[in-house]
Amino acid sequence: MNAPKNAAPKTAISPTRAENYAEWYQQIVRGADMAELSGVRGCMIIKPNGYGIWELMQRDLDRRFKETGHENCYFPLFIPLSYFQKEADHVEGFAKEMAVVTHHRLKAKDGVLVPDGELEEPLIVRPTSETVIGVAMAKWIKSYRDLPCLVNQWANVVRWEMRPRLLLRTAEFLWQEGHTAHETMEDAMAEAKRMHEIYRQFVEEVMAIPVVMGEKPAHERFPGAVNSFSIEAMMLDGRALQAGTSHYLGQNFSKALNIQFQSREGNLENVHTTSWGVSTRLLGALVMTHGDDNGLRVPPRIAPWHVVIVPVLRNDSDKDAVLAYCESLRNELNAQIFAGAPVRAKVDMREISGPDKKWDWVKKGAPLILEIGPRDVEGGKVCIMRRNALEKGKSFALRAEFVSGVADELASIQKDMFDQALAFQKARTVADIKDRKAFDAYFAAENAFESGPGFVRAKWSGDPKSVETLEALGVTVRCIPLDQDGKEGTCVLTGAPATMDAIFARAY
RNA sequence: CGGGGAGUAGCGCAGCCUGGUAGCGCAUCUGCUUUGGGAGCAGAGGGUCGCAAGUUCGAAUCUUGUCUCCCCGACCA
Numbered sequence: 001m002n003a004p005k006n007a008a009p010k011t012a013i014s015p016t017r018a019e020n021y022a023e024w025y026q027q028i029v030r031g032a033d034m035a036e037l038s039g040v041r042g043c044m045i046i047k048p049n050g051y052g053i054w055e056l057m058q059r060d061l062d063r064r065f066k067e068t069g070h071e072n073c074y075f076p077l078f079i080p081l082s083y084f085q086k087e088a089d090h091v092e093g094f095a096k097e098m099a100v101v102t103h104h105r106l107k108a109k110d111g112v113l114v115p116d117g118e119l120e121e122p123l124i125v126r127p128t129s130e131t132v133i134g135v136a137m138a139k140w141i142k143s144y145r146d147l148p149c150l151v152n153q154w155a156n157v158v159r160w161e162m163r164p165r166l167l168l169r170t171a172e173f174l175w176q177e178g179h180t181a182h183e184t185m186e187d188a189m190a191e192a193k194r195m196h197e198i199y200r201q202f203v204e205e206v207m208a209i210p211v212v213m214g215e216k217p218a219h220e221r222f223p224g225a226v227n228s229f230s231i232e233a234m235m236l237d238g239r240a241l242q243a244g245t246s247h248y249l250g251q252n253f254s255k256a257l258n259i260q261f262q263s264r265e266g267n268l269e270n271v272h273t274t275s276w277g278v279s280t281r282l283l284g285a286l287v288m289t290h291g292d293d294n295g296l297r298v299p300p301r302i303a304p305w306h307v308v309i310v311p312v313l314r315n316d317s318d319k320d321a322v323l324a325y326c327e328s329l330r331n332e333l334n335a336q337i338f339a340g341a342p343v344r345a346k347v348d349m350r351e352i353s354g355p356d357k358k359w360d361w362v363k364k365g366a367p368l369i370l371e372i373g374p375r376d377v378e379g380g381k382v383c384i385m386r387r388n389a390l391e392k393g394k395s396f397a398l399r400a401e402f403v404s405g406v407a408d409e410l411a412s413i414q415k416d417m418f419d420q421a422l423a424f425q426k427a428r429t430v431a432d433i434k435d436r437k438a439f440d441a442y443f444a445a446e447n448a449f450e451s452g453p454g455f456v457r458a459k460w461s462g463d464p465k466s467v468e469t470l471e472a473l474g475v476t477v478r479c480i481p482l483d484q485d486g487k488e489g490t491c492v493l494t495g496a497p498a499t500m501d502a503i504f505a506r507a508y
Numbered sequence: 509c510g511g512g513g514a515g516u517a518g519c520g521c522a523g524c525c526u527g528g529u530a531g532c533g534c535a536u537c538u539g540c541u542u543u544g545g546g547a548g549c550a551g552a553g554g555g556u557c558g559c560a561a562g563u564u565c566g567a568a569u570c571u572u573g574u575c576u577c578c579c580c581g582a583c584c585a
Contacts, residue, residue: 023579037576037577041575093584096583097583127585159585161583161584162509163582221585222585223585224585225585245585247585275585312544353546354543354545354546355545355546355547356546358546371544373544373545374544394544474581507584
């Protein structure tokens with residue numbers, strides 16, 4: 001046996017989370033082969049391992065949307081400026097991060113191509129589609145019989161962010177945006193809350209990321225919204241990440257865009273609308289919730305491959321038998337059902353060394369990695385590594401037992417990953433800070449992997465002016481959690497009487 | 509957009525101050541050896557030094573401009 005002279009690094013990802021959290025994040029996205037920079041300012045390339053996860057997320061979410069009565073549509077990428085400026089708050093909120101199309105052709109001038117053919121009306125590249133969908137709804141909706149109108153689109157959007165971060169905040173990203181119109185405020189509010197809950201279920205049950213459900217304070221609302229609901233997740237450095245939002249838009253957009261219907265009583269009324277969305281930002285949340293110093297860990301329900309089989313080939317005489325064993329094992333695994341779908345098992349046939357294959361899948365986060373060599377074939381066994389318990393090393397099982405138990409095993413990994421993330425979130429949420437002095441002391445530290453602040457749950461008066469005093473700390477009100485204790489207390493920021501609980505944190 | 513840092517081979521970097529025509533480690537390819545685990549030895553391929561202009565006999569190196577990325581901030585449904 002040849003022991004490597006250069007000792008292998010202790011971790012597959014360098015630097016570790018504790019050494020340099022921001023750099024670790026970059027390295028893990030690359031090491032797991034999820035996404036990379038594109039050379040186009042702020043825009044990313046989503047690679048197969050990242051896109052494969054996104055496709056599974058889409059599939060699951062899309063099913064949930066359809067089960068609740070929504071239908072998919074597609075609306076234009078370009079929005080006429082005149083549409084966009086109809087809702088004042090909406091303009092205010094997005095104006096500073098807009099990509100604008102002003103020309104429709106190129107001409108050669110001094111050997112270089114320059115824009116030519118100026119448009120009479122500039123087009124903006126959609127940052128979100130309330131206006132263009134609202135204009136369509138105004139045509140579609142005439143009567144209360146046309147309501148509710150429930151549409152969703154899977155699309156890309158562009159927001160010219162000042163400081164892009166791979167997956168978390170890119171100039172272009174993929175998302176879904178649901179847009180609905182209803183007869184009454186009650187119906188629309190119920191819809192906004194229904195989708196809020198669907199996001200919670202999806203993110204917690206499928207992505208194994210625990211979240212806090214809450215409502216955004218007024219100053220954090222979506223431009224044009226009456227109420228904004230969000231799910232807030234805690235990243236491994238204690239920062240918050242808004243993982244999904246659902247908005248009750250009232251009649252703001254229906255009045256601006258004339259979305260009117262004749263009511264049951266015969267009156268002409270404006271509809272009440274909602275919008276809700278999640279994006280590829282969730283892939284960033286996945287990294288910063290489940291990543292470790294060896295790479296990504298993907299919860300089984302969205303893992304492109306549940307089980308990766310790495311053949312260990314010593315010499316040509318073993319090769320055929322080992323490969324035949326691997327392939328039949330894969331077929332047996334594919335016949336098993338996990339979470340309502342066939343187990344996704346793959347034999348890694350690439351012509352690279354066994355250890356390299358193993359570490360590649362460790363970094364990509366496959367939940368179960370099997371190494372199969374001649375001895376396993378002989379003994380009818382499998383050698384198992386669990387990605388979420390790498391430190392426990394390998395274990396061996398009889399092939400038949402492993403196959404029949406694989407669905408349970410995946411379910412158990414799914415649960416363990418959620419439980420672990422929930423324990424982290426709870427351990428780093430404090431609820432016993434009662435005054436400003438203790439609050440400032442808590443947030444005096446920087447956010448880091450194993451130290452620094454997380455979420456503070458405390459009473460807040462709701463006074464917008466109190467928030468301005470948080471700017472120096474870089475802290476924001478993340479949400480007003482739905483579960484309120486209703487007890488009287490004093491505002492942690494100002495000392496004024498307050499009954500409302502709020503979550504305070506630094507955020508991405 | 510403000511402050512700081514950086515762009516040299518796929519990745520990580522040295523060279524720049526003191527201009528002379530590009531180097532190291534890993535990765536890749538080939539051969540031999542090894543084989544229950546991120547192997548060893550030998551050899552090879554790969555870069556108009558982010559881009560543009562200027563100074564110069566000569567620029568990775570000096571000057572100016574420009575683009576991009578990273579970190580901190582501002583901004584961020």
